[in-house]
Amino acid sequence: xxxxxxxxxxxxxxxxxxxxxxxxxxxxxxxxxxxxxxxxxxxxxxxxxxxxxxxxxxxxxxxxxxxxxxxxxxxxxxxxxxxxxxxxxxxxxxxxxxxxxxxxxxxxxxxxxxxxxxxxxxxxxxxxxxxxxxxxxxxxx
Amino acid sequence: xxxxxxxxxxxxxxxxxxxxxxxxxxxxxxxxxxxxxxxxxxxxxxxxxxxxxxxxxxxxxxxxxxxxxxxxxxxxxxxxxxxxxxxxxxxxxxxxxxxxxxxxxxxxxxxxxxxxxxxxxxxxxxxxxxxxxxxxxxx
Numbered sequence: 716x717x718x719x720x721x722x723x724x725x726x727x728x729x730x731x732x733x734x735x736x737x738x739x740x741x742x743x744x745x746x747x748x749x750x751x752x753x754x755x756x757x758x759x760x761x762x763x764x765x766x767x768x769x770x771x772x773x774x775x776x777x778x779x780x781x782x783x784x785x786x787x788x789x790x791x792x793x794x795x796x797x798x799x800x801x802x803x804x805x806x807x808x809x810x811x812x813x814x815x816x817x818x819x820x821x822x823x824x825x826x827x828x829x830x831x832x833x834x835x836x837x838x839x840x841x842x843x844x845x846x847x848x849x850x851x852x853x854x855x856x
Numbered sequence: 857x858x859x860x861x862x863x864x865x866x867x868x869x870x871x872x873x874x875x876x877x878x879x880x881x882x883x884x885x886x887x888x889x890x891x892x893x894x895x896x897x898x899x900x901x902x903x904x905x906x907x908x909x910x911x912x913x914x915x916x917x918x919x920x921x922x923x924x925x926x927x928x929x930x931x932x933x934x935x936x937x938x939x940x941x942x943x944x945x946x947x948x949x950x951x952x953x954x955x956x957x958x959x960x961x962x963x964x965x966x967x968x969x970x971x972x973x974x975x976x977x978x979x980x981x982x983x984x985x986x987x988x989x990x991x992x993x994x995x
Contacts, residue, residue, distance in 0.1 A: 746886050753883035754919040755873055760935050761922070764915045765886035774889055782894075782904050785914040787989070789941040792922075792934065840943075 724777040726811070726818050726843055735806030735822065736775025740766075744798040760795035761835060763802065768824035769839050772806020783820065783841030793833040801829040809838055818843045860963075860970045860995055868928035868958040868974055873920050877950040880912045905947075912948040917956075917987045921976050924956045928974070929993040937968065942976065942989035953981040958991065969994045 742762065750762035773779065796802060803826065810821035820841045826834040884896040894901040894911050901907045918940050926934040948954060958974040965971075971994050978987035 740888050749882055750886050750919075753879045753886070754916060754923075755879070756919065756923045758926070758931070759919060759923065760926075760931065761919075762886055764919055764922075765883050765913070767887050767889070767913075767915070771887070771889045774891060785944060787941070787943040788914050788918050789939070790918055790922075791939040793936060795935050 721778040722776060724773075724779040724781065726781070726820065729808055729811055729820065731808055731810055733808045735769075735772035735777075735808065735824075737803070737805045738771070738775060739801055739803045741801050742766075742796050742798050747798050761790075761792060763796055763826055763835050764790065764837070768804045768826055768835070769806055769822040769837050772804060772824050773822050775806075781843055783843050785839055786819065786842045787840040789838040789840075791836045793835060794828075796826070796828060796834050802834065803827050803829070862960055862963065862972055862995070864960055864962065866960040868924050868960070870955060870957045871920055871924050871927070872953060872955045873916075875912050875916065875948055875950065875952045875954060877910065880910055880916070880950065883913060883916055907947075907949075909949055912952070914942070914944045914987070917944065917948065917954065917978050918942055920954055920956045921958070921978065921987075921989075921991060924958055924976070925974065925991045925993065928958075929972075929995065933995055934993050937994035938991065939993075940976070940989070940991045942978070942987040944987050946980070946984055946986045948980065948986050952986075954986060955979050961990070966994060 747762045750765050751759045806824040809823035823838045825836045892900050894904050895913045901910050921940045956978050958976045961975045962973045974991045976991050980986050
């Protein structure tokens, strides 16, 4: 992955459709084994979920000092990745909106392998006021 | 394998998973960006959420729901046409036991066949909803 200076994430300045980081990596058998063991599913086929393609693409471009709560994930499966093959990921900002006065950011990443097989499309819905959720679930803290 | 004779209201196989600090951390080792977060660092979790423990990534719940869906539709269908869309309602942490259930709620004709929609629910050991949403597959 190419190193580049990170920009400070300013929610108001983010643009829908804005491209995030693009990168490639080789999926290893060890990653697949770790993933399967962590979720106790020996037949799980998409360790790419735990690689966090979209979050990685965001964090390659932005220094997110606010953080965010993962309010939801949406994933589409097209072809299981094959260990040993290179995976190419492209990220973008899919949407941003306010709901109940809380700012939401939707990031998306699409992954294809070295044979140009479409593998997976993942979206994460981040709520960008994580302290409020912390208060809701842990009021005594 | 599923066919278009799938009935509305049909239940998909339930899966139940124990979540531990070890499983949360192991799932995090799959990430390619080495970065502290609320899933692998108690310090970050405390700073962001005020907890004294790490929290499971929502992607673990997506994985659990995907297993239920795969068991119903079969990998040949689900791994090529499947989707899962969950909203996370409560945090999942060490010691929790998450059960995924689902029922077929609708179907419609699409270009590639029949899209089956499943309503998905994740509950913890106290029957609290931790996530809810839908999964789809085309048969």
